[in-house]
Amino acid sequence: MSGSAYASSLEIASGVVLVCAVVTLWRRSLSAIVKALAVQGVALGVVALILGVGKHDGVLIAVACLVIAAKGVVIPALLGRVVAGDPASREAAPIVNVPASLVGAGALTFLAYGATGSVVALIPTTAGRLIPLGFATMLIGYFAMAVRRKAVSQIVGLLLVDNGIALVAFLATAGVPLLVELGASLDVLLAVVVLRVLAAQMWSKFGVLDLDEMRELHD
Amino acid sequence: MLAIVVLAVPFAAGIASAVVPWRREIGWLCTATIGIVLVCGIGLAARVVHGPPITAFGGALRVDALSAFMVIVIGAIGVLATWQSVRYLSLEIAAGRSSRRHASLYSALVQGFVTAMLLAVLAGNVGVMWVAVEATTIITTFLVGYRQTRGSLEASWKYIAICSVGIAMAFLGTVLVYLAALHVGHHLHASLDWTSLMAVSHHLDPGVMRLAFALLVLGYGTKVGLAPMHSWLPDAHSQAPAPVSALMSGVLLTVAFYALLRFKAIADGALGVAFPRALLVAAGLLSLVVAASLLLTQRDYKRMLAYHSVEHMGLLALGAAAGTPLAIAAVLLHILGHGLAKGVLFLTSGEILHTEGTTEIAQVKALLARRPALGGIFGFGLVALLGLPPFSLFVSELNMVRAETQVGLGWAAAISLACMAVIFGAVMSHGRHMLFGSGPDGERVHKTPAIVTVPLIGGLVGCAALGVVAWPLDSLLRAAAQVVAL
Numbered sequence: 001m002s003g004s005a006y007a008s009s010l011e012i013a014s015g016v017v018l019v020c021a022v023v024t025l026w027r028r029s030l031s032a033i034v035k036a037l038a039v040q041g042v043a044l045g046v047v048a049l050i051l052g053v054g055k056h057d058g059v060l061i062a063v064a065c066l067v068i069a070a071k072g073v074v075i076p077a078l079l080g081r082v083v084a085g086d087p088a089s090r091e092a093a094p095i096v097n098v099p100a101s102l103v104g105a106g107a108l109t110f111l112a113y114g115a116t117g118s119v120v121a122l123i124p125t126t127a128g129r130l131i132p133l134g135f136a137t138m139l140i141g142y143f144a145m146a147v148r149r150k151a152v153s154q155i156v157g158l159l160l161v162d163n164g165i166a167l168v169a170f171l172a173t174a175g176v177p178l179l180v181e182l183g184a185s186l187d188v189l190l191a192v193v194v195l196r197v198l199a200a201q202m203w204s205k206f207g208v209l210d211l212d213e214m215r216e217l218h219d
Numbered sequence: 220m221l222a223i224v225v226l227a228v229p230f231a232a233g234i235a236s237a238v239v240p241w242r243r244e245i246g247w248l249c250t251a252t253i254g255i256v257l258v259c260g261i262g263l264a265a266r267v268v269h270g271p272p273i274t275a276f277g278g279a280l281r282v283d284a285l286s287a288f289m290v291i292v293i294g295a296i297g298v299l300a301t302w303q304s305v306r307y308l309s310l311e312i313a314a315g316r317s318s319r320r321h322a323s324l325y326s327a328l329v330q331g332f333v334t335a336m337l338l339a340v341l342a343g344n345v346g347v348m349w350v351a352v353e354a355t356t357i358i359t360t361f362l363v364g365y366r367q368t369r370g371s372l373e374a375s376w377k378y379i380a381i382c383s384v385g386i387a388m389a390f391l392g393t394v395l396v397y398l399a400a401l402h403v404g405h406h407l408h409a410s411l412d413w414t415s416l417m418a419v420s421h422h423l424d425p426g427v428m429r430l431a432f433a434l435l436v437l438g439y440g441t442k443v444g445l446a447p448m449h450s451w452l453p454d455a456h457s458q459a460p461a462p463v464s465a466l467m468s469g470v471l472l473t474v475a476f477y478a479l480l481r482f483k484a485i486a487d488g489a490l491g492v493a494f495p496r497a498l499l500v501a502a503g504l505l506s507l508v509v510a511a512s513l514l515l516t517q518r519d520y521k522r523m524l525a526y527h528s529v530e531h532m533g534l535l536a537l538g539a540a541a542g543t544p545l546a547i548a549a550v551l552l553h554i555l556g557h558g559l560a561k562g563v564l565f566l567t568s569g570e571i572l573h574t575e576g577t578t579e580i581a582q583v584k585a586l587l588a589r590r591p592a593l594g595g596i597f598g599f600g601l602v603a604l605l606g607l608p609p610f611s612l613f614v615s616e617l618n619m620v621r622a623e624t625q626v627g628l629g630w631a632a633a634i635s636l637a638c639m640a641v642i643f644g645a646v647m648s649h650g651r652h653m654l655f656g657s658g659p660d661g662e663r664v665h666k667t668p669a670i671v672t673v674p675l676i677g678g679l680v681g682c683a684a685l686g687v688v689a690w691p692l693d694s695l696l697r698a699a700a701q702v703v704a705l
Contacts, residue, residue, distance in 0.1 A: 115430065116430070117426070118424070118426025118427050118429070118430060119395065119398065119426070119427050119430065121426065122398070122399075122402055122424055122426070122427055123398075123402075138387075138391070142384065145380065145384065151376075154380055158380065158383055158384060158387075161384060161387050162387055165387055165390055165391045165394070168391060168394060169391075169394045172394060172395070172398045173394060173397055173398050173401060177346060177410070177411060180344075180346030180347070180349070180350065180393075180411065183346070183347070183349075183350035184346075184349070184350065184353075184390055187350060187353040187354060187357065188383075188387075190357050191353075191356070191357055191379060191383045194357055194360050194361070194379055195376070195379060195380070198360075198364065198372060198375060198376050198379070201364075201367070201372055202372055202376075205367070205369075205372070206369055206372075211376070216369055216370045216373055217370055217373055217374060217377075217453075217454045217457070217458070
């Protein structure tokens with residue numbers, strides 16, 4: 001791959017990761033949000049793939065295929081089934097409305113650039129320059145978890161956080177050692193499965209999928 | 220070899236209890252395996268206290284004095300909790316709230332939970348440790364939601380959502396530490412092993428390490444229950460079955476704290492003491508203030524114990540901020556003393572909930588008159604937890620304050636003492652309400668079965684013995700403190 005094609009494809013794929021995060025804030029239909037998440041998972045895998053091809057690193061290419069399978073297909077499918085079971089599958093009243101959320105996402109992206117100056121300075125490559133995108137995705141994930149009250153939206157927020165961190169890990173270090181990478185992905189996958197099981201229990205036992213209706217515990 | 224036994228034995232018992240429907244014998248078997256862990260922990264400690272660290276699987280497992288000490292802590296509180304689990308499950312099955320199948324799931328999860336904590340403290344690699352800590356979150360979520368009530372479901376949701384987010388931040392912090400290690404000189408073989416990270420700590424890029432350590436404090440701090448990331452803690456601890464609360468509050472929090480201690484040693488090398496100290500002092504003081512203000516108005520005794528954990532984690536953070544060998548030795552003693560006292564209190568609270576049928580402080584009266592054994596244990600447990608002599612928490616708190624004063628953190632120690640005074644008053648008044656007074660006329664005095672009281676009294680006696688004679692632990696504490704102290 002020529003140098004400029006490598007750089008620009010890496011930029012596009014990383015950019016898609018961040019754009020998908022913004023889309024999850026913009027759309028209120030849960031099925032659209034889950035689709036954006038699937039696209040993000042694929043884009044993340046493509047970033048790893050480009051880095052793997054660029055460095056002739058077979059392990060990284062294998063990890064990239066796993067990421068595409070897990071984050072692009074399996075996890076969105078799991079979430080899709082919850083959404084299909086919930087008739088009112090819209091984020092009815094997020095605590096912060098959509099225009100304000102988008103402004104928030106912009107502010108968080110600036111913050112991400114500000115916070116990662118020292119990291120970017122350490123890695124003077126194309127990949128290094130893109131690290132703030134991963135941080136921004138992570139921060140948007142936190143934001144989504146804080147302002148969205150649907151069970152599925154919170155899971156999506158967690159996955160945004162995880163995808164953002166994975167993007168930073170790929171760009172900064174071309175992946176942490178394989179054992180840790182696999183352990184981390186497996187743990188996140190399990191956490192999502194657990195959250196899904198809990199959501200199913202909430203739905204079958206109490207008929208709610210809205211965390212505002214789960215307010216028994218307080219001081 | 221011993222290190223492998225420590226992991227394999229409880230894990231095998233977990234598999235066994237998963238496949239067979241639960242019986243009392245299975246419960247006792249599980250308790251016995253944790254007993255073996257405790258004995259092996261002591262064996263490991265005896266070997267590493269004056270010798271070099273033991274490694275297994277090519278360095279994937281690594282036992283130094285600090286790891287061995289944490290194995291002892293996990294083993295000691297694990298024995299108490301699994302012992303009491305036998306009674307808890309028998310009662311649940313007898314009352315028809317749980318089936319034998321469901322109980323075997325509980326048993327298997329508890330064994331898995333303990334194994335994951337042991338792996339976290341024995342891992343020679345920060346990445347493996349991270350995976351183990353995250354595994355504890357996933358396993359305990361099911362235990363918090365074990366009773367499947369609306370409250371416990373809400374608590375487990377909050378728990379896994381907040382802790383997964385926290386632990387994700389810790390992962391990012393770990394990645395950044397790795398990045399900094401990759402850029403030391405022209406090493407191409409950077410690794411995530413503690414030993415190699417400690418060896419290069421003085422050459423790690425300060426800018427990256429600053430960001431990394433802040434993320435690690437936020438991330439593992441969530442799991443430790445430091446304010447302002449503590450909001451899952453009172454819900455999870457009050458909703459979980461009592462033996463699980465005892466394990467979570469008594470050891471899980473401090474296993475996460477162990478991770479912070481290790482990373483602080485690396486950050487001290489890269490950044491100097493000022494930055495790590497400032498972060499830990501801020502988190503510690505905030506935790507103390509939050510705990511003090513919420514304990515004043517607490518109406519639920521399980522939540523009271525949970526907020527009490529937030530206080531103690533704040534004290535540990537302050538002690539770690541001081542960071543001298545004296546401070547770290549005191550922090551470690553505090554970890555063990557708090558674990559024992561808090562474990563005993565949560566187990567006692569489970570028994571109170573069983574006999575009184577409520578977790579409201581206002582509904583529980585005159586325990587000492589009506590149930591002398593139970594009330595007595597609860598009373599002594601509170602005394603231990605509030606840091607009164609002869610219990611070891613008195614010694615460790617005193618030494619932490621001394622160490623903080625020595626390094627110029629006297630002002631922080633003073634604030635912590637003020638918060639502790641407020642908490643002392645609040646808990647004393649709640650405790651007085653629950654313990655003293657006379658029961659309704661004509662109510663006979665209830666006996667508490669010895670099977671309940673023996674481990675609880677054992678835990679309290681252990682906690683008191685540690686406060687009076689530090690002898691068996693003294694050299695281990697020194698050696699362990701040396702691993703991470705300034």
